[in-house]
Amino acid sequence: MTSQDVILGILMNQSSAGYDIKRLLETVFSYFYNASFGTIYPMLAKMEQQGLITKESIIQEGKPNKHVYTITEEGRRQFREYLNSELQPEEIKSDFMVRLYFGGLADREHVSEWLSKAIDKTTRTLQSLEDIYGRLKDKKSATQIICVRLGIESCKARLKVLNEGLNDIKALDGELEKE
Amino acid sequence: MTSQDVILGILMNQSSAGYDIKRLLETVFSYFYNASFGTIYPMLAKMEQQGLITKESIIQEGKPNKHVYTITEEGRRQFREYLNSELQPEEIKSDFMVRLYFGGLADREHVSEWLSKAIDKTTRTLQSLEDIYGRLKDKKSATQIICVRLGIESCKARLKVLNEGLNDIKALDGELEKE
DNA sequence: GTGGCCATGTAATGTGTTACATGATTTG
DNA sequence: CAAATCATGTAACACATTACATGGCCAC
The missing domain is CATH 1.20.58 (Methane Monooxygenase Hydroxylase; Chain G, domain 1)
Known part of the structure; x- marks a missing residue:
């Protein structure tokens, strides 16, 4: 499991911007996973290049513009592949x-x-x-x-x-x- | 907390070779920490260079030779510094x-x-x-x-x-x- | 005779964090 | 008026894993 798999999983349920993904990770996921902006933003850019997701720019008033990403069919296929892959052991560093x-x-x-x-x-x-x-x-x-x-x-x-x-x-x- | 701190802690209790350290990590520590040989051996070499530990070569019969490392006074000081440092949050990737x-x-x-x-x-x-x-x-x-x-x-x-x-x-x- | 244990080590690669840069708006 | 929130992104750095290389001994 890499950050890519996690992001794909989140986008399977709803299209989101990088900032929203970070928010979600901080709340629900914080107990078993974490990623920083320095991981999320470059990964989203890479995934868009690979055709796993598409970008839509949302112009907001009073707030910075957003890049909302939507998963593609290829992205869904990739996520299913992850679910079929071998379960990885837990990594803890306490x-x-x-x-x-x-x-x-x-x-x-x-x-x-x-x-x-x-x-x-x-x-x-x-x-x-x-x-x-x-x-x-x-x-x-x-x-x-x-x-x-x-x-x-x-x-x-x-x-x-x-x-x-x-x-x-x-x-x-x-x-x-x-x- | 880095692998260095963990190794110093282990060597505080008893002098050990890299292989023994790995064994210990696999048994007692496996529930909350892990490190591979690729981390342990280069780290031991680096720590010896920095004077935190000393190396003693043990010639064994029927088995490969061992490098047993012993912590120095400087190493002990460094470990105490770790214990005084800020507690780091748990990292989990499940x-x-x-x-x-x-x-x-x-x-x-x-x-x-x-x-x-x-x-x-x-x-x-x-x-x-x-x-x-x-x-x-x-x-x-x-x-x-x-x-x-x-x-x-x-x-x-x-x-x-x-x-x-x-x-x-x-x-x-x-x-x-x-x- | 194949695989596992003992034992050390290197190099390529992957993956992620931290800090920086930008900048408007809202809240205390 | 300082600090947090919203929002994106880059570059330097730290750190670790994986795979490879070596090689004898022992058990099945």
Whole structure:
């Protein structure tokens, strides 16, 4: 899976401009995918050249002009090819988990701070996923519901362990202060 | 966090060769980090040049020779600097979740296959994390236990939703066959 | 005798991020 | 009046993967 496949998938459902694609990625996709403008805009230009999408310039008042891209038949074919291709393993790069693993080498203050930040972030992610779930529960496809539920349940499980972990670390701090 | 930080962290605990580092990453780290030989070997060479680590050649019989690297004081300083640096957000790239999101555009057979594969993989990951947990529960630091428990509970939550999801999809298939 | 494990390394390639450049409009 | 939002795009850079090259030993 590359950014091209993701963009094609989005355009399968509705024609969009690069800016809109970024917005969508930031909201719904942020839990499992991300791409910057520096990826999206050059990729859209490349895809247009290859005939996977067509560009339409929309002149807006009070706002910059938009380039709305629409998927072509060739683009649809390419997307179907992606769906038929081999499923790729998940790629994760978690600074937080790496630090936790090496946590024995860090001060307890640092560890507490990392845990607190992870709790904050996970809480916010959970909130946003639950919002999405509430809004889309009856409208969206079965697989999108599974997708959002996966995020929600993962966040909940994560929060449980994170909170217990933070308590454990703080308990260790308490013991030390007594001595 | 770059591969350099991870390698330094590993070498903080024990001197290792590139091959051993890869092995370790594949087992314990695989849930939240990964690096290929093409990253590890050039990085070790670069780090030696910069004086962060020292190389010792071990001549082995019946096996190829090994280059065992040991962290220097400068390397330790550099690693502490990493622990003091700003926590970086998690990076995830999940082909599986992307496909699920676009699942409405795919055949139900494909979706079932993806879910089954995800269930298999998660089950195996859970198994390996529980093995690690069993072995290290009493030996390792509090933060490493949190780290492994995060993986275990995430996998369990994931499995629950995946199994429910697969049943839902199969139920839809059943309905269709009746018609 | 084929394939897998041990063990290191290089080069080509792919892919993506960050920072910069531009500029009008709206919101606090 | 500063900052965010809308909107597009480029160029330099960082970083990593894949495939290749080498080669002995061991198990099936």
